[in-house]
Amino acid sequence: MTGFIIFNNSSANFFIVFLKCILLYQYFVIHKPFNVLSQFTSQDGKKTLKDFFDVPVNVYPVGRLDYDSEGLLILTNDSFLNNYLLNPLHDHEREYWVQVEGNISAEAIAQIEKGVVIKAGGKTSHTKKCRAEKILQPYQIKERNPPIRYRKNIPESWLKLILTEGKNRQVRKMTAQAGFPTLRLIRYRIEEITIEDLQPGEMKMLSKTELYNLLQIKKR
Numbered sequence: 001m002t003g004f005i006i007f008n009n010s011s012a013n014f015f016i017v018f019l020k021c022i023l024l025y026q027y028f029v030i031h032k033p034f035n036v037l038s039q040f041t042s043q044d045g046k047k048t049l050k051d052f053f054d055v056p057v058n059v060y061p062v063g064r065l066d067y068d069s070e071g072l073l074i075l076t077n078d079s080f081l082n083n084y085l086l087n088p089l090h091d092h093e094r095e096y097w098v099q100v101e102g103n104i105s106a107e108a109i110a111q112i113e114k115g116v117v118i119k120a121g122g123k124t125s126h127t128k129k130c131r132a133e134k135i136l137q138p139y140q141i142k143e144r145n146p147p148i149r150y151r152k153n154i155p156e157s158w159l160k161l162i163l164t165e166g167k168n169r170q171v172r173k174m175t176a177q178a179g180f181p182t183l184r185l186i187r188y189r190i191e192e193i194t195i196e197d198l199q200p201g202e203m204k205m206l207s208k209t210e211l212y213n214l215l216q217i218k219k220r
Contacts, residue, residue, distance in 0.1 A: 027211045028055055028075040029193055033200035034144055038064035038073060049075075052201045062086070066169060070144075071096075071187035072195045078208070084217060085190075091164040092215065095189035096171050097138055098159040099148065100180040104134055108178040112161070116177040120167035127174060131162040140196065141186065148183045156183060191215045 030053055037043060038061050040050045046067065055075055062074040062082045076082065084090055115127040135158050148156075157180075161171060172182040188194055192214040198204065212218075 025078040025081075025208055026056060026059055026076060027078065027081075027206045027208060028053070028059065028203050029195070029198070029206060029211075030073050030075060030203040031195045031198040031200050032065050032070060032073050034070050034146075035067060037067055049073075053203055055203075063166065065187060066172075066185075069185045069187065070200060071185075072190055072193065073187075074190070074193070074211075075203075081211075081215075081217070085215075088165065092191050093189070094163050094166060094187060096161045096163070097135075097141070097186045097188050098161055098171060098175060098182055099137075099184035100157055100159055100175050101154060101183055102157065102180045103155045104157045104159060104175075104178075104180045108180055109134060109159070111178045112159075112174050116174050118167070118170065118173040118177060120170065120173070125167070127167070127170065128163070128165050130164070131160075133160045134158070135160045138188075142199070144184060 030049070032038065032049070033047075033052065035047065036052065037046050037048045040048055040060070042048055042050075049061065053075070056077070058077045059075050060077070060082075062076060062085050065071060065073055074081075074085075085092065109132045112132045113130055115129055117124060117126050119125075137158050159175070161174075163170070167173075171185055175182045193211070206214075
């Protein structure tokens, strides 16, 4: 007979799995470790997401975290979600925990909140108003490997920053402009999605409904 494809059990199961990977949207929340590229292809021998996270081949990160930053990334094959979150017209909160060099002052925090002038993409821009608060080191934070540099006579402090924009290396540029260089940067939250229950290198899978609700996006 022609016009028909005959499957045995194993080939049929493979075909079903293959179709699910192509047709179904999948959503993963990961905690990117320090010194890992936010991509799956290697570059200059650096570690990538592939070294830590086993996800389907058509799943990619939404946006990025710098190589030397840690924390929350969303992985998906949902192009609408990717375009939505990367569109500057759709403001959404991003919460960062930042360890800075020096005992950050109230004046510096006020300066960061009001916005500072930075260079991004070859252009000079003024950052949007944000929320900034000096905090104790969050209990969830473990010692980094490798650890940050330690200077005996220079104190360190932690800052919580909540932004609604995401320019290239923006947080580092903001704290540097206020006179307190960033030593460690962790993205803890995007809207209501957090890494509260994830250690570096761990991930969890969410349904579309769960993810969209946490991001406060109307269902499509």
